[in-house]
Amino acid sequence: MYQYSIGLAVFDFVPIVLSGIGLYFVSITATLWGARWQQLARLGAILILCGGISKASWKLIVATFQIDISWMNSALFFCLAPGMLILAATIWGASNNKGQTARHITLIVPGLLVIAALAITVSWPEKRYGTFYLLALTTLGNVALALQLIIKSWNAKRLSASVMFFCNILAVFTMAGLARLPDQSEALQWIEELINTASQGAFAYAAYTLYSAIKASSPETADHDIATK
Template identity: 35%
Template sequence: MFPPRETSSSPLRTPNGRHSMSNLPDFPLSLALYNVLPVALTGLALWFLTRYVAQQDPADRGLALLGAGLILAGGLAKVSWKLIVATTGTDLVWLAAALFPLMAPGFALLAVALWGAVRGQRGRPVSAGLWRVALAVVALAFAAAALRYWVLAIPRGWFLPLLVLASLGNLAASLLLIRAAVSLRRWGTALLFAVNLLMIFALQPIAMMNPKTLAMHWTEQTLTALGTACFALAAYRLWRLTSRERSAARPGPA
């Protein structure tokens, strides 16, 4: 899963009134297109995870679908912004800022749905009201964001609560998936989920570096693509394994 983070590649206005990526004289279209790969891989992983949730905890399939849709929408918004900047020099600030308002609730909803699915996989009872817990957590984070931004007038005060929600949701989802793989004794799948999680932590120092060279941007995106590739493969393996186990456990015709 691509890590929820904000990089230093924010647009700056140039003397001719157009925009270019900070720290880069010319943000290349090739790099903007390369950004599509992690989002596509994440979308593939989310597809398998929603099917996994539907198998193990059908009641929370809608929760997983909504969460996955929000995560993917956030990634597509950021990729679209980068492509527009690279091709036209136009900075659509609202499009860049949409990342965390979309991804934060998405990760929270997905994590709660996965919690129910992992319990279902282990044969444990699942609460029918998980969606209430998810919505309460999301509402609390957005209330904190609104309070900091509109009441306390903190510049970009909305950002921190949503960053915390996205990070915790991503971490919880990753740990739950590792646990699901370990409980099935699929160590390779657990390792793939763990590699993605480690890549998320490894990318944080790079994301905070300023200024960044073009080579650093390529390195950052390559590591992100590697992590999401591991995540997509692990999600597929988990879904395939649990599908086979459910099929094998189904009684045959008399």
């Protein structure tokens, strides 16, 4: 049985809240670039949040009742992988004014990849091939999303946002390395939680900063400013 303190499990929801704030601003920024991408942006953000909430809830149940609901733990990457891929593709499609075909591909391809993960998991139930596969897809989507946001922030002359997005992705890889350590003591888990919280705080700040820049430069804002003069 996994060992978590209740305090650690409860604190796990803090970075999720910060991540939710960041994902909100990323999704509405995508909508500013292309309104037709709104639903996909929301879907990607919701899937990512659902994965985090499921894992945090599983951890709290384990800490409180010593009950392991395995599907809640497994749902993390089954939600994160398609969520990250959809959101990364949405940022690309919306900011480059791609059409309906690109939107269909953005929805269909991650769905097929998750179906493949389910098939791998069912075919080799004693192995972790499905988890490793989904982890690779999540990493791919996360890096693709982060690189685009860093570049978009740089182009919008928001250096602080670029730096914070970079710090966020750097922290993700740092936590992945720490998670592989064999001795997952309470102290190490708290370090991981604090790094994650700082990382998601940086993500939320950067996402809001980028949104503010894109909003200020959008045609609707410019028209409103002219009308009020």
